[in-house]
Amino acid sequence: MSAIAARLERLPLSGFHRKLLLIGGLGYMFDGLDSSSLAFLLPVVSKLWHLTSAETGLVASSTYIGYFFGAFLSGVLADVIGRRRIMMSALAIYCCASLASASATDWHTFFALRIVAGFGSGAETVVIAPFLAEFVPRRYRGIFCGALVGFMSFGYLGSSILGFTIVRNFADGWRYLAVATSLPVVMLLWWRRTLPESPRWLESQGRAAEADSIVSAIESWFAGKGIRLAPIPSLGTLPASTPAKGNALQNVLTLWSPRLARTTAVSWLMWFSVAFAYYSFFSWIPSLLLKEGLTMTKSFGYSIAIYGAQVPGYFSAAWLNERLGRKGVVASYMLLGGIAAIALAFSHTGLQIMAAGIGLSFFMNGAFAGVYAYTPEVFPTAVRATGTGSSSSFGRIGSVSAPILVGLVYPVLGFLGVFAMTTAVLLVGACVVFFLGIETRNRSLEDIEEGGASQPHDLQGSLSSTEMRG
Numbered sequence: 001m002s003a004i005a006a007r008l009e010r011l012p013l014s015g016f017h018r019k020l021l022l023i024g025g026l027g028y029m030f031d032g033l034d035s036s037s038l039a040f041l042l043p044v045v046s047k048l049w050h051l052t053s054a055e056t057g058l059v060a061s062s063t064y065i066g067y068f069f070g071a072f073l074s075g076v077l078a079d080v081i082g083r084r085r086i087m088m089s090a091l092a093i094y095c096c097a098s099l100a101s102a103s104a105t106d107w108h109t110f111f112a113l114r115i116v117a118g119f120g121s122g123a124e125t126v127v128i129a130p131f132l133a134e135f136v137p138r139r140y141r142g143i144f145c146g147a148l149v150g151f152m153s154f155g156y157l158g159s160s161i162l163g164f165t166i167v168r169n170f171a172d173g174w175r176y177l178a179v180a181t182s183l184p185v186v187m188l189l190w191w192r193r194t195l196p197e198s199p200r201w202l203e204s205q206g207r208a209a210e211a212d213s214i215v216s217a218i219e220s221w222f223a224g225k226g227i228r229l230a231p232i233p234s235l236g237t238l239p240a241s242t243p244a245k246g247n248a249l250q251n252v253l254t255l256w257s258p259r260l261a262r263t264t265a266v267s268w269l270m271w272f273s274v275a276f277a278y279y280s281f282f283s284w285i286p287s288l289l290l291k292e293g294l295t296m297t298k299s300f301g302y303s304i305a306i307y308g309a310q311v312p313g314y315f316s317a318a319w320l321n322e323r324l325g326r327k328g329v330v331a332s333y334m335l336l337g338g339i340a341a342i343a344l345a346f347s348h349t350g351l352q353i354m355a356a357g358i359g360l361s362f363f364m365n366g367a368f369a370g371v372y373a374y375t376p377e378v379f380p381t382a383v384r385a386t387g388t389g390s391s392s393s394f395g396r397i398g399s400v401s402a403p404i405l406v407g408l409v410y411p412v413l414g415f416l417g418v419f420a421m422t423t424a425v426l427l428v429g430a431c432v433v434f435f436l437g438i439e440t441r442n443r444s445l446e447d448i449e450e451g452g453a454s455q456p457h458d459l460q461g462s463l464s465s466t467e468m469r470g
Helices: 003-009 015-048 053-060 062-081 083-103 107-133 138-167 173-182 184-192 199-204 208-224 248-255 261-282 285-291 296-308 310-320 326-345 350-378 381-436 445-449 465-469
Strands: none
Touching (some): 003 199, 015 173, 015 184, 015 208, 053 062, 053 107, 062 083, 062 107, 062 248, 107 138, 107 350, 107 381, 138 173, 173 184, 199 381, 248 381, 296 350, 326 381
C-alpha cells in the first residue's frame, strides 16, 4: 500500500467526510430536482405545443440523451484530467442550460436546451461517487456512497412539491419551475470551489507531491479540531507503483481487456436494466395517472407520496450495503421492484395505484443506492471514472429509450403493457447481477481486481494495497 492511501485510510469518520458527503449529495439533489421536474412539465408543455404522443416521449427523453454523452465523456476525462475539474465545469453547464430552458418558445428549443442540461447533469453525477469513494475508508464506503445518491430523493420530492404548488397554479408555472431548479446550483458551484482533488487519483498519475500536500492539509484539519490520528501502519518494503497515465482511448479499451470484460459487461447491463425500468415509469407518472382518469390535482398529490417513498428507499439500501452486500441489495431490490410494478399494472383505484407506486418507488430507488456504491468498487483506480461513466452512459440508453417506448406501447397495450415490459427488464437485470456479478462486501479491491476468486476478508483485517488506492 502507498503512504498516501494509508494516511487517508486511518482517518476517523468525521465532519470532513460528512462535508464531502453533503457537497456531493447536494449535487445529486439538484440533479434529481431538475430531471424529475420534467415529468411535471411534460403534461403542460405537451398541451401548450400540441405534441403528439411520440413527440412527448421524445421531449421526455431529452435530458437522458444529454446524460448519455455527458456521462461517458466526463468519466473518460475524469481519469485523464482529474475529478474536481469535471465536477465544476459540468455543474456550470447544467446550471446555464436549465435556466435558459425557461425562456423556450417552442418544443424544439426546449428539447435542445434540455439535452444540454442533461449533458451537464450526467457529466457531474458520474464523477461524484468515485470522488467520494477515494476519500472514505473502506468500512464506510458502501453506506456513504449509497447515502450520497440518496440525496437525489430529496430532489424528486422537491420537484413533486413544486409541481403541485407552482405548475398547476400559474399559467407560466412550468417556466417558474425551470428557473427554481437552476438558481440554487449557483450557490453549490461557489461552495464546491473549496473541494480538493482526489489524492488517490493524483498519486495514480505520478503527482505524489500534490497528493501529499492535500493529505497534509486534511491531517492539519483534524489536528486543528483536536482529533488525534492513529499512527500510520507499517507498509513494509513494497516496490514503487508505476503511474497509470493512460490516455482516454487506452482507458476505454482497458475496460474490455480480458481482465475487466466480464466486470464491464455486468456493470453496463445492470445500469441499463435499472435505468430502463425506472424511467419507463417515473418519466410518465403524472401523465399516466391523468390518463387513468385522475384529476391533475390528485395526480400531483399522489406523485408527492410516491416520490416521498424514495427517501427511505435510498437510505434503507445504503444501510443494507454493508450488511447484505452491494450485489445482494441491487438484485433483491430490483426483484421487489418488479413485484411492485406487477401490482401497479393491476391497480385501478387511486389508493391501489398510490400504494403500488410507493412500493415501486421505494425499491427502484433503493436499487440505485446499491448500483452507485457497487460500480466504483469493481473498477481499478486508473479507470474508475471511465468504468463508472461508461456504465452510467450505457444505462442512459435505457433512460432515453424507455419514455419513447412507453409513448409507443401505451396507446396499443395500455397500462398493463407498459409495466409488463418494465417487469421483464427488471427480472433479466436482477438475474445478471445475482448470477454473474462480483461480490464486493468484506473484500478488498485487490481481491476484486485479481479476478474475484479469493474469499472475503474481515473488515477489520489488514488493508490491501489496492484497496488503499480505492
